[in-house]
Amino acid sequence: MVKKIVIFGGTFDPPHIEHINMAKACDDELSPDLFIVIPTFEPPHKRTLFCASPTDRIEMCRLSFCGMNNVVISDYEIQNEGKSYTYLTVEHFAEVYPCADIYFLLGTDMLTSFDKWKFPDRILKKVKLVLCLRDGENISADEAISEFHRKFPDEITKISYIGKDMSSTEYKTSRMLGLDTSHMTSPEVNEYVIKNNIYPADKYFKFISENLKPSRVFHTEGVILASLAFAKKLGVDSYKTLLAALLHDCAKYLDYRDFDGFKLSENVPQPVIHQYLGEYVAREMLGVTDNEVLNAIRYHTTGRPKMTTLEKIIFCADMVERSRDYPELEFLRQSLRENFEHGFYECLKASVDFVKASGNQVFDLSLKALAYYKNITHITEV
Numbered sequence: 472m473v474k475k476i477v478i479f480g481g482t483f484d485p486p487h488i489e490h491i492n493m494a495k496a497c498d499d500e501l502s503p504d505l506f507i508v509i510p511t512f513e514p515p516h517k518r519t520l521f522c523a524s525p526t527d528r529i530e531m532c533r534l535s536f537c538g539m540n541n542v543v544i545s546d547y548e549i550q551n552e553g554k555s556y557t558y559l560t561v562e563h564f565a566e567v568y569p570c571a572d573i574y575f576l577l578g579t580d581m582l583t584s585f586d587k588w589k590f591p592d593r594i595l596k597k598v599k600l601v602l603c604l605r606d607g608e609n610i611s612a613d614e615a616i617s618e619f620h621r622k623f624p625d626e627i628t629k630i631s632y633i634g635k636d637m638s639s640t641e642y643k644t645s646r647m648l649g650l651d652t653s654h655m656t657s658p659e660v661n662e663y664v665i666k667n668n669i670y671p672a673d674k675y676f677k678f679i680s681e682n683l684k685p686s687r688v689f690h691t692e693g694v695i696l697a698s699l700a701f702a703k704k705l706g707v708d709s710y711k712t713l714l715a716a717l718l719h720d721c722a723k724y725l726d727y728r729d730f731d732g733f734k735l736s737e738n739v740p741q742p743v744i745h746q747y748l749g750e751y752v753a754r755e756m757l758g759v760t761d762n763e764v765l766n767a768i769r770y771h772t773t774g775r776p777k778m779t780t781l782e783k784i785i786f787c788a789d790m791v792e793r794s795r796d797y798p799e800l801e802f803l804r805q806s807l808r809e810n811f812e813h814g815f816y817e818c819l820k821a822s823v824d825f826v827k828a829s830g831n832q833v834f835d836l837s838l839k840a841l842a843y844y845k846n847i848t849h850i851t852e853v
Contacts, residue, residue, distance in 0.1 A: 473568050475503040478561065478598065479576045480548070482639065483510045484523050485664060486535040487656045489637040493603045496632030497576050498539055501601065504571070506542045507564065508532050511555040521643045521670045525549045527663075534659040558590040558597075565597040573598045574628065578605050582615045586622050600627045605634035640699060644692050647676040675717055675757060686794075687723055693792030694719060694785070701784045705811060708781075714759065715767035715785050721757070722748035743834050746772040773836045774819050776843035783815045790818045797825075816844045 479494055498506050510528045523531070529546055536542045547563060548555040557575075565573060575598040577585075582602055585591055604612040616627055642655045647670055653661055664670060672680065679691055695716040702712040722745045727733055733751045735744065750769035753759040767785040770778065774786055791804050799821050807814030823841050826833045 473504045473571045475501065475574070476505045476507060476564065476568055476571045477501060477503045477574045477576055477601065478507050478509060478564060480509040480511060480555075480557065480560065483508070483528050483532050483535075484639050485528070485531045485642060485656055485660055485669070487637050487639055487642050488654070489605065489634040491535050491657060493576070493578075493605075493632065493634050494536060494542075495539065497601055497603065497630050498541070500630050500632075501574060501628070503574065504541060505568075506536075506539055507545050508536055508542060509545045509548055509560060512549045512552050521647060523669050527667065527669055531660050531663060531669075534663055535657050537659075556589050558588075558593040561594055561597040574601045575599070576601045576603065578603055578634070579612055579615045580605075582619055582627075585619060591623070595623060595625045600625065602627050602629045603632060603634055604629075605636065638696070641692070641696055643670045644676075644695055646670045647672040647680075648688050648692055649680040650688065650692065675714065678757060679717060679721060682725070683720065683723060687720060690792065690794050691717065691720055693794050694788045697788035697792045698784050701788060701807070701811065702781075705780055705784070707784060711761060711764050711767075711781060712784060714761070715764045715771075715781060716788060718753045718757070718759070718764075719749065719768050719771045719785055719789060720745065721768070722752045725752065738835075740831065740834055743772050746770065770836075773834050774822070774840035774844075775836055776840055778840070783811075787811075787815055787818045790822065816847075819844055 477497055479490075479497070481490065483490065494506065494508070510525070510532055512525070525546070529544060529549070532544045536544065548560060551559075561573065561575065575594070577600060579602065582600070585600075588594065602612060602616070612629055616629070619627065637655065642652055645652045645655065646664065649672075652664075655661070656664075680688060683691065695713060698712045698716040699709060701707070702709055725745070725748060727735055727744055727748045730748070730751065732755065733748060735747065739747065746769055749771075750765050753768055754765055759765060763779055763781050766779065767782045770782055771785045771789055775782075778786070787803075787807055791800060791807065803814060803818055803821060806817045819837075819841055823833050823837050826837070
């Protein structure tokens with residue numbers, strides 16, 4: 472008789488190593504009779520350029536969690552199609568297993584947004600929450616639990632395992648950029664992805680992997696990950712953000728004199744040229760037509776007055792992504808976490824201060840941007 476169940480839901484596109492570690496730790500500590508892994512349904516019209524099919528995600532889950540004796544990979548949400556609402560899923564399994572205690576495994580980021588889920592009270596009537604903290608999240612488990620308890624009286628079980636900072640997006644961008652992915656998921660899943668070409672690189676990813684140095688490719692991925700995190704928080708289109716971040720340094724090692732159609736304005740400093748040439752390459756060679764994406768590439772080094780949110784995201788992500796290392800870095804990251812607009816201004820100011828400290832002349836456009844946003848920031852603060 473099934474007395475205890477753990478439900479673990481997610482896109483699992485693909486399941487990465489921390490999904491696996493998290494599941495095994497929960498399994499060890501709670502010892503459920505059944506551990507149900509449920510990939511969510513992904514509507515066809517929402518597919519991005521790097522989304523695996525439901526069949527592949529089911530198979531990758533099977534390969535990932537096959538070492539757990541009590542695991543079941545459920546296609547319940549995939550078969551139902553439509554939006555995957557958790558309250559419907561847990562009510563279904565509560566009906567299937569009416570005598571079982573059901574636990575729902577989630578991470579800190581999911582817990583902090585739990586009150587925004589559809590019918591959270593109905594979820595809590597059917598399951599008990601199990602929390603796994605992960606490195607890299609901007610809120611501690613205790614803070615997340617305290618915030619949760621301001622709205623819900625239900626107890627939360629916290630497992631002792633602390634997951635490493637990892638995401639399926641990082642795995643996919645690494646695959647498409649030609650970076651090593653062997654440490655990011657199980658060997659079986661990594662082999663399956665490679666054998667079946669699950670995440671093929673498109674022309675944009677191929678251009679970057681073929682034209683940038685390995686260290687710059689790693690930097691580019693860092694900008695992608697940081698940009699997408701900002702975009703999610705600020706409600707900016709994820710595909711535009713991805714494309715702008717991916718191509719922001721596409722001309723880093725190209726010589727503008729090799730492009731007959733490219734016209735460079737006078738007095739542009741050498742470190743700035745690649746932003747203008749990058750916009751040209753993205754538009755003329757790679758066929759990018761979205762002006763917002765093109766402008767995010769064109770001004771990612773200097774900034775400018777009246778930037779769009781996407782432009783600000785690429786500018787900031789370029790400065791604070793994971794591989795950066797300079798004295799003001801943590802201050803800028805914290806500023807962006809607390810208030811993105813103020814953090815953007817601090818990034819812009821730090822960029823200008825760095826150029827001044829290096830003894831070089833600050834590009835006029837950067838000074839105009841700094842003056843403009845200094846006034847805007849002061850107005851906002853008042």
